[in-house]
Amino acid sequence: VDGQVRAIISALRARPNTLLTCEIVSxxxxxxxxxxxxxxxxxPVRLYVNEPAVPRRTQIDxxxxxxADVNEPYSLIKQxxxxxxxxxxxxxxxxxxxxxxxxxxxxxPTLPSRWRLLNQCWIRLRLLGVGxxxxxxxxxxxxVTFLAERVLKLQYPDIVKTFVNYVAGVKLYxxxxxxxxxxxxxxxxxxxxxxxxxxxxxxxxxxxTLMTVAEEHYxxxxxxxxxxxxxxxxxxxxxxxxxxPGYFDLETWTRAKGGSSPxxxxxxxxxxxxGPGDTLPRRPVWIPPREVAYRSQIFENLHGFLTFxxxxxxxxxxxxxxxxxxxxxxxxxGTEWLNVYDPTDPVSGVLKSFNGAPINCCPAPRNYGFASxxxxxxxxxxxxxxxxxxxxxxDGIGEWLLSGSSGRIxxxxxxxxxxxxxxxARTGLAWVSWIxxxxxxxxxxxxxxxxxxxxxxxxxxxxxxxLQTSGLRWVDTGCPRIPETTEPGTTGRSHA
Amino acid sequence: xxxxxxxxxxxxxxxxxxxxxIVVGVIARLGFFRLDxxxxxxxxxxxxxxxxxxxxxxxxxxxxxxxxxxxxxxxGPRAVELAAPIIRETQPAFVYRGFGADRDAVRTVVERVWxxxxxxxxxRSRWPLDWSGSAPYVLAGAQGAAGASATLTVTLRQNxxxxxxxxxxxxxxxxxxxxxxxxxHFQSG
Numbered sequence: 001v002d003g004q005v006r007a008i009i010s011a012l013r014a015r016p017n018t019l020l021t022c023e024i025v026s027x028x029x030x031x032x033x034x035x036x037x038x039x040x041x042x043x044p045v046r047l048y049v050n051e052p053a054v055p056r057r058t059q060i061d062x063x064x065x066x067x068a069d070v071n072e073p074y075s076l077i078k079q080x081x082x083x084x085x086x087x088x089x090x091x092x093x094x095x096x097x098x099x100x101x102x103x104x105x106x107x108x109p110t111l112p113s114r115w116r117l118l119n120q121c122w123i124r125l126r127l128l129g130v131g132x133x134x135x136x137x138x139x140x141x142x143x144v145t146f147l148a149e150r151v152l153k154l155q156y157p158d159i160v161k162t163f164v165n166y167v168a169g170v171k172l173y174x175x176x177x178x179x180x181x182x183x184x185x186x187x188x189x190x191x192x193x194x195x196x197x198x199x200x201x202x203x204x205x206x207x208x209t210l211m212t213v214a215e216e217h218y219x220x221x222x223x224x225x226x227x228x229x230x231x232x233x234x235x236x237x238x239x240x241x242x243x244x245p246g247y248f249d250l251e252t253w254t255r256a257k258g259g260s261s262p263x264x265x266x267x268x269x270x271x272x273x274x275g276p277g278d279t280l281p282r283r284p285v286w287i288p289p290r291e292v293a294y295r296s297q298i299f300e301n302l303h304g305f306l307t308f309x310x311x312x313x314x315x316x317x318x319x320x321x322x323x324x325x326x327x328x329x330x331x332x333x334g335t336e337w338l339n340v341y342d343p344t345d346p347v348s349g350v351l352k353s354f355n356g357a358p359i360n361c362c363p364a365p366r367n368y369g370f371a372s373x374x375x376x377x378x379x380x381x382x383x384x385x386x387x388x389x390x391x392x393x394x395d396g397i398g399e400w401l402l403s404g405s406s407g408r409i410x411x412x413x414x415x416x417x418x419x420x421x422x423x424x425a426r427t428g429l430a431w432v433s434w435i436x437x438x439x440x441x442x443x444x445x446x447x448x449x450x451x452x453x454x455x456x457x458x459x460x461x462x463x464x465x466x467l468q469t470s471g472l473r474w475v476d477t478g479c480p481r482i483p484e485t486t487e488p489g490t491t492g493r494s495h496a
Numbered sequence: 497x498x499x500x501x502x503x504x505x506x507x508x509x510x511x512x513x514x515x516x517x518i519v520v521g522v523i524a525r526l527g528f529f530r531l532d533x534x535x536x537x538x539x540x541x542x543x544x545x546x547x548x549x550x551x552x553x554x555x556x557x558x559x560x561x562x563x564x565x566x567x568x569x570x571x572g573p574r575a576v577e578l579a580a581p582i583i584r585e586t587q588p589a590f591v592y593r594g595f596g597a598d599r600d601a602v603r604t605v606v607e608r609v610w611x612x613x614x615x616x617x618x619x620r621s622r623w624p625l626d627w628s629g630s631a632p633y634v635l636a637g638a639q640g641a642a643g644a645s646a647t648l649t650v651t652l653r654q655n656x657x658x659x660x661x662x663x664x665x666x667x668x669x670x671x672x673x674x675x676x677x678x679x680x681h682f683q684s685g
Contacts, residue, residue, distance in 0.1 A: 087517040088524035098534045131517030139509060176532070241554040267554045280534075296558040303564060321535070329553050333563025333611050334630050358615045364627050438510070446505035 001064035004226065005045050007384035011394035012049060012402070014386075019050040049402065060401055063213055065232065067205045070198055071172055072188070074165060075181035082164050085171045086134055090127035092174070094120070095321035102279045105240045106324035109316035109353035123317040126346070133438060140444035143452060169228050170311075173199045174319065193281065199235075199322075200281045206236035207247040210298060211256060214263060220303040220404055224397065227347055227380065230310035231323060237305065238326040238362060241267070244293030246281035253287070267292045295330035302331065304406060305363065308340040308370075308383040308393065309348045316353040325357040336406055337363040340393055342372045343427040345380040350418045367418045368410040371426060376433035389413045563611065563630060589662055591637075592684060595648035597677040599635055602648070605676055606631050609669050619668075625660050632661060633669075648681075 012020050023046045045062040072078050085092075097108050111119055141159065148154040172178070178198040180188030193200045213221050225233035245253055245264070256263040267290045315323045341348035351365040370393055373382035384394040391412025399408040416422035461479035531537060610631035613619045634651040652661050674682050 084520060084524065087520040088529075089521075090517065091521040091525040091529070093525075093529050093531050093535075095532055095535060097536045098532070099536050100534050103534075128517055128521070131521070132513050135513035135516050136509065139513065176530075266556070268556045271554045292554045294555045294558075296555045321532075329558060330555075333614075335564060336629060359627055360615060439506075442506040442510050442513075443502070445509045446502050449509065450505055 001044055001062060004224070004384060005062050007386070007394040008397055008401075009047065010386055011390070011392065011398040012047070014390055014395070015051075015398065017052045021048045022046070023048075051402065054402075058402055061216070061218070063209050065206050065209045065229070067202045067232070070178070070190070070201045070205075071165060071169060072179055073181055074161060077181055077183050077185055078168065078179075079160075079164055081179070081185075082168050082171060083134075083138075086167065087131045089171075090124045090131060092318065095174075095319040097321045097324075098280075100278055100280060102240055102242055103324070105242070105327050106238065107327055107356060108320035108324050109312075110320070110356055111316070111353045115352075120317045123314055127318075129434075130346070133434070133441070136438060136441040136445060139449055140441045143448050144444070147448075147452065173202065173228065173231065174322070175199075196281055202232055203235050203239065204247045204281075206232050207239060207244065208252070210236055211248070211252065211263065214298040214301070215256075218301055221301055222303055222401065223305045225305070225307050225310070226383070227309045228311065230307040230312055231315055233305070233307070234312060234323055237299075238324060240279070240326060241292035241295050241328055241330075242283070243279040243281065244295070245287045245291060246279060246283050248284075250284070250286050253284075256293070257291075261297055262294065263298050264291060264293050266290050295328065299330050299335070300332065302335060303404060304336040304338065304400065306338045306340070306397065306400075306409075307351075307365070309345050309372075309380045310339055310341065310351070311347045311349070312339075313349040313351050313353060314347075316351075320353075325354060325362040327357055327361050329358070329360040331360050331363055333360065335359075335363045337365040338406060338409055339365045339367050340370045340372075340383060340409070341367065342370055342379045342383070343423060344374075344376050344430045344433065345372065346377065346430070347380050366410075369416040369418060369420070369423050369426070371414045371416070371422075376430060376437060387412075387414065391415070563607070565630075589633075589652050589658075590650040590665065590684065592648040592650075592682045593646070594683055595637065595646045595681050597681045599637075599648065602673060602677065603635050605673055606633055606635070606669055609672050613664070613668055625664070633665065 009020065009022055012018060025044055025046055044064055047060040047062075049058040049060065051058070097103060110116070138160075145159060176197050177187050178189050178193075178201075179185040189196070189198065190201050192204070210223075223233050223237065239247075248256070253264060257265055266288070271292075312323055337354075339351045341350060350367045354362065355364045356362075370383065371379075372385060372393075373379035384397075385392060387395055389412060391408070391414060393409065396406070396409030396411075400406050416426075464479050607630060614627040632652060635648060636651065637647040637649045650665065652658055670682060
């Protein structure tokens, strides 16, 4: 939340005559595994904004959905599993749709039929390309950093660890079980999700935060989601009313049922209710059979949903069953879904498959291209960069939060429409960058790998010779044989 | 390997890098990957769920009926301070002379028709358009008073999709307006 909010604060401060105070809301205890004890789960950051043209002071609260602790602990076996997964993900089985009875309340995202198969093949081919580049990167950058640390004792940013932990979130989201360290790895599910996939834990964080925000009764509220967080946020927004109780504890649920406009209660009489085990997560044992979340009440003041660097279209092609659209009405008319992408960010993309449901069930996404950064991959984390002309995404978000108008998102320098000339120019830039990166990594690997190989080979032969002198058998790997010594008074060595 | 020149080594590395994910992928697909327990392909008898999806409304008293008011930026104190012009209105698309109906009532009907169209999947698929938000038509001009001098101007709020928005107005919205208020109020001028 620190990185994202920092950019928005800078954008708000850049507005003429706007005064702003930022508070970090302290807590008595930190969120589990949080890096700072000031990060309370409910409202970690609060802004007060004074605008000369607006008579009242605006308060903006930022809530964070924290789920880094759900990720598996970093270990050797995690790295091995990750590399096996990342090299094979292009052939990972699709998840088309579920047969759980509650699945009748959702629909998978769909492209027009003539594009569907082509799109699936294209995305799988690109994932194969990612595996290809990952191997090249490991054989060049990975090897150099490994040797620099082990041989030269140089400290460097742990690129591999960052990469593994970051992308492993995608792997985790498709895993059936959370695993711990050690070989063989033991299941390490959280107690509240035993026998359920770890993504349930992640969605729980999202849905609980949605409820927390709704309970604050803000005048307007928004969901801002980056990267894989877009999938988590989308899942949270689309989760069916009958499945919601499974994400809560009894105390919270009881509170949600209270008040003049409750957020939960008995379902409408005409509404078909599935059985207790028909949802994922399972409904708690304390819930009455027909009780549901009133999503339309919860989302009453949700004004917009912003995704940037969003991989939802990739999920829609390979795992549409993981990102279904709700068919239960819940959103007010005028609720916006804005998607910001950059062709040089391979994670992001134009959302084309999410227009199938009625807009009060799932708002149709509006796609905006944005030149977030000049470099391939790095652009994925530069969407909220500062803009000299104050027309960046952070500036647009600032306006959206303050005035309710999304009119500054998509307008100005750096913005373009899907299919426009600039869209294709940046797509071309991305492909040129990929080709350049491949040749650069191949060249670097060709420089580093042979000498490393030679050194490793010499070490292996030295070990083999030592074993030979001890009369031990060793797999013959073609090392040059040690000549027999024929000095007087010594006996010749015999190879076992 | 070390005897190869740099280009040759790079080429070998490229081949290996391409072959590795292919081999690992095929092995994983054949030997390790499993479908989810609730995957439709494992339960062909349950394919009845396909195509039967329909919208449910579990809330007894849904709160989503009231649409968000339009937060489109308009000229005013807040807009003045912005660095770039961001009003997306274009030139008036339609002008009706002799307009005598209540403009607010017309606006309400336009919103109603727009929401109905936006909620209809078949209609949305017919018009290639972003359907989110309120109706992208701005109504201005004389209000209420009947007479030859009164006019209603309709401006498109989004400058993209202009042709589509014009067509929707002509084919979907205008007929309902004429039916509701009378054709005499909507004489093109």
